[in-house]
Amino acid sequence: MSPTEPEGIRRQSTPRRRRTVRLRTLLIWLAVVPTVAMGTQVALTAERLLDQSAQLRSDVVAAERIGAPLYTLMVDMQAERTATAARWAGTGESEGELRARREATDLAAAEFRRLAVDPERSFGEVTRQLDKLPDHRLRADARSGTADSTLAYYSEVIGKVIQVYQQEFSHAEDAELAQASRPVVSMLQATEMVAREDTVLALAGPSGELTFAGYDQFVSALGAQRYLHEALIVPHLTARDQRFYERVVGSSDWQTKTRIESAVLSGHKDIVSGIKLPAEIAGWPSAHANFSVQMTTLNIDLARSVLARGDAKAGELQTEVAWLIGGSAGGLLAVVVVVVLTTRSVLRRLHDLHERTVTVAEETLPDVVSRLQRGQTVDPEALPAVSGDRDEVGRISDAFARAVAVSVDGHRRLAAERHGFGLFASGIASRTGNLVSRQLSLTEDLQDTFGHDEALLAELMRADQLTVGMRRQIENLLILAGGEVPDPHTEPMRVADLLREAAAEVEDFRRIERQALDETSVEPSAISRISHLLAELLDNATRFSPPRSKVVIRAEVVTDGLSVEIEDRGPRVSPERYEEMNGRLHAAPPYSVLAQNAHRLGLFVVGHLAEQLHATVTLRRSVYGGTSAVVILPAELLVATGDRDPRTTGEPEPQRALQAPAAVRELLPAPTPAPAADLVPAPAVAAAAAVTGPPAAGGPEPAPEPVAHTSAGLPSRRTKAPAAVPAAAPAPLVPVPVPALAGRPALPERVPQTHIAEQLREPRAQETVVRPDTATPEEVADAWADYEQGTQTVEEELRRDQP
Numbered sequence: 187m188s189p190t191e192p193e194g195i196r197r198q199s200t201p202r203r204r205r206t207v208r209l210r211t212l213l214i215w216l217a218v219v220p221t222v223a224m225g226t227q228v229a230l231t232a233e234r235l236l237d238q239s240a241q242l243r244s245d246v247v248a249a250e251r252i253g254a255p256l257y258t259l260m261v262d263m264q265a266e267r268t269a270t271a272a273r274w275a276g277t278g279e280s281e282g283e284l285r286a287r288r289e290a291t292d293l294a295a296a297e298f299r300r301l302a303v304d305p306e307r308s309f310g311e312v313t314r315q316l317d318k319l320p321d322h323r324l325r326a327d328a329r330s331g332t333a334d335s336t337l338a339y340y341s342e343v344i345g346k347v348i349q350v351y352q353q354e355f356s357h358a359e360d361a362e363l364a365q366a367s368r369p370v371v372s373m374l375q376a377t378e379m380v381a382r383e384d385t386v387l388a389l390a391g392p393s394g395e396l397t398f399a400g401y402d403q404f405v406s407a408l409g410a411q412r413y414l415h416e417a418l419i420v421p422h423l424t425a426r427d428q429r430f431y432e433r434v435v436g437s438s439d440w441q442t443k444t445r446i447e448s449a450v451l452s453g454h455k456d457i458v459s460g461i462k463l464p465a466e467i468a469g470w471p472s473a474h475a476n477f478s479v480q481m482t483t484l485n486i487d488l489a490r491s492v493l494a495r496g497d498a499k500a501g502e503l504q505t506e507v508a509w510l511i512g513g514s515a516g517g518l519l520a521v522v523v524v525v526v527l528t529t530r531s532v533l534r535r536l537h538d539l540h541e542r543t544v545t546v547a548e549e550t551l552p553d554v555v556s557r558l559q560r561g562q563t564v565d566p567e568a569l570p571a572v573s574g575d576r577d578e579v580g581r582i583s584d585a586f587a588r589a590v591a592v593s594v595d596g597h598r599r600l601a602a603e604r605h606g607f608g609l610f611a612s613g614i615a616s617r618t619g620n621l622v623s624r625q626l627s628l629t630e631d632l633q634d635t636f637g638h639d640e641a642l643l644a645e646l647m648r649a650d651q652l653t654v655g656m657r658r659q660i661e662n663l664l665i666l667a668g669g670e671v672p673d674p675h676t677e678p679m680r681v682a683d684l685l686r687e688a689a690a691e692v693e694d695f696r697r698i699e700r701q702a703l704d705e706t707s708v709e710p711s712a713i714s715r716i717s718h719l720l721a722e723l724l725d726n727a728t729r730f731s732p733p734r735s736k737v738v739i740r741a742e743v744v745t746d747g748l749s750v751e752i753e754d755r756g757p758r759v760s761p762e763r764y765e766e767m768n769g770r771l772h773a774a775p776p777y778s779v780l781a782q783n784a785h786r787l788g789l790f791v792v793g794h795l796a797e798q799l800h801a802t803v804t805l806r807r808s809v810y811g812g813t814s815a816v817v818i819l820p821a822e823l824l825v826a827t828g829d830r831d832p833r834t835t836g837e838p839e840p841q842r843a844l845q846a847p848a849a850v851r852e853l854l855p856a857p858t859p860a861p862a863a864d865l866v867p868a869p870a871v872a873a874a875a876a877v878t879g880p881p882a883a884g885g886p887e888p889a890p891e892p893v894a895h896t897s898a899g900l901p902s903r904r905t906k907a908p909a910a911v912p913a914a915a916p917a918p919l920v921p922v923p924v925p926a927l928a929g930r931p932a933l934p935e936r937v938p939q940t941h942i943a944e945q946l947r948e949p950r951a952q953e954t955v956v957r958p959d960t961a962t963p964e965e966v967a968d969a970w971a972d973y974e975q976g977t978q979t980v981e982e983e984l985r986r987d988q989p
Contacts, residue, residue, distance in 0.1 A: 217525035239503035267340035275391025379411035558601035678707035691721035701740035727754035
């Protein structure tokens with residue numbers, strides 16, 4: 187928490203702005219994510235199928251390599267079990283048979299041990315059971331224990347063999363192969379059940395007697411093998427295997443087997459020691475030897491059929507993987523192509539929409555707004571139209587077209603309101619201007635009537651000057667409203683006269699120093715506008731500079747036309763402020779900006795006039811620290827002057843430059859009487875002589891500038907064209923301030939022997955004693971107070987302009 191933050195008030199966390207993702211990136215991700223997901227799924231599926239195919243191949247190879255030895259081992263173990271049971275029962279020829287069966291079993295076990303070396307397979311349990319075979323043989327030879335325990339060992343080993351078949355070669359992961367391999371395992375189990383029946387009957391021996399446990403084993407084996415044949419073998423055999431199975435069960439040996447089993451079940455006799463079997467069991471060995479071979483052949487055929495089907499299935503899986511990879515690759519390629527084409531199409535349409543939008547925003551709309559503000563019509567075809575497309579990009583384009591239409595309608599209404607307000611303001615300005623013109627005429631009539639009263643004449647001149655300022659403000663309103671200032675001039679006007687007329691429009695005209703450095707004239711159609719423009723700049727310069735300082739306006743012909751520079755001694759202005767003011771000069775502001783700057787409309791008026799005249803106005807800092815306004819009038823507004831040449835009239839050029847401006851002489855008030863030293867004759871014919879001083883020695887008397895007069899002998903306000911008039915009647919003495927030079931300033935004169943060594947100087951005449959300044963401390967204090975008051979006025983104006 188900030189140390190200045192009141193306790194208990196937590197600072198609000200600024201929400202973090204989410205990063206905008208580009209549409210191209212979104213489209214790419216839209217294509218990449220499904221493609222990667224699809225590729226991953228295809229890869230996993232292909233890997234699973236390849237693993238399954240490899241497993242099938244491995245099972246087929248293992249079954250071909252180990253299946254036959256394992257089956258041989260099972261058959262030999264069954265035969266050795268039967269021989270062991272016969273030897274235990276005391277059959278006469280069983281000893282030789284037992285040795286032969288044991289040798290066969292040992293060979294089969296050795297072959298199995300040699301091939302069953304894969305640690306991942308479940309062959310180890312069979313191998314561990316075979317390791318116990320010698321011990322059980324010794325027990326059987328020594329008849330240690332019971333026969334059931336010895337024979338149970340053989341049954342356990344055979345059960346492990348069948349379990350290996352069931353685990354390793356049943357193909358449980360594939361339903362089709364599992365269905366095909368089910369009859370094989372069931373046939374092995376059924377063969378084992380028949381072999382157990384053979385072992386039980388062999389254990390009965392020559393006496394044909396069984397214990398109750400032995401009889402129960404026979405009955406269980408018989409029921410199991412019949413169930414296996416009826417429920418798990420016959421329903422799952424193929425047509426070919428079904429026919430082979432029917433031949434086996436329809437043979438005489440199988441019928442003998444079935445008859446003996448039925449006789450044992452129904453023809454046995456119970457005795458004290460157990461069960462007495464019927465005599466039909468004597469035909470069991472030969473019948474068993476015959477149908478067991480047929481069953482073995484059927485088992486082998488079934489196993490081979492399963493292996494062939496597994497190999498074909500493995501090939502099918504590999505083919506499926508190849509098709510899957512190829513199809514997926516083609517699909518992914520198609521997806522990529524579609525996404526690329528779609529992305530390019532969408533981005534191209536969006537790019538075209540962006541280009542059209544930028545064109546409309548940067549070119550079309552500004553041009554339309556500018557035409558509407560000028561009161562011109564707008565071509566509807568230049569604006570974007572609603573196309574009615576139903577896709578997303580089309581709807582965005584239509585929405586933008588509607589927004590542009592609404593914006594143009596709004597600008598059209600604003601332009602209509604602005605035009606209407608301009609007409610309204612122009613009407614008011616015109617009527618008010620007429621009233622002001624009538625007031626000026628009335629003031630002139632009053633000057634003619636009461637010209638003998640000096641005090642009243644001075645007040646009338648002051649009122650006349652204020653009325654002129656009112657007329658200029660009314661003309662400002664007319665200009666800002668879009669109207670034009672009426673121009674009564676019909677003849678070109680010299681630049682010097684134009685500067686004089688512009689200065690006469692300013693209330694504090696006495697501080698303006700004019701310098702017309704070239705003799706040229708201005709077109710009559712532009713005189714009033716140029717005069718008004720310069721008057722606004724001069725008024726601004728006099729108001730924003732110290733009261734006792736001079737404002738210099740000089741005009742000279744340059745390459746681009748006529749350059750008029752107005753320079754004041756006002757306070758310093760920052761570069762940013764100059765940039766803002768120049769912006770006002772070069773751009774027509776809306777009414778809202780005019781309302782916010784109602785107290786500073788002069789620059790806007792100057793900007794309007796400059797635009798009408800095709801002139802440029804630039805404000806910058808002057809070398810004296812004040813502000814310099816440079817106006818460049820185009821050469822099209824200038825004409826060659828038709829005034830007289832001083833060389834032909836005999837008028838000295840310096841004397842012409844020092845003549846007092848007519849407008850200044852016309853507007854001088856009549857102050858109260860001053861000391862005699864400050865009074866000069868005031869008639870119009872003597873005004874120029876009073877200002878310029880005596881003529882040069884030996885030169886002709888300078889002709890005064892012709893000035894029009896009223897009936898009372900007073901100078902008229904604005905003389906449109908100089909004309910020769912008779913001399914006016916004498917007027918009372920009035921103080922006439924010395925005006926600034928109208929031409930180029932005089933060059934400094936060289937004083938002889940100013941920089942010579944002291945020893946070489948000639949005797950000099952006595953220097954004129956410089957008279958001390960006669961200004962009193964009160965006058966100095968008043969001048970300083972005026973300067974401070976002007977500075978404060980400027981600062982107040984600047985503060986009001988700041989936002």
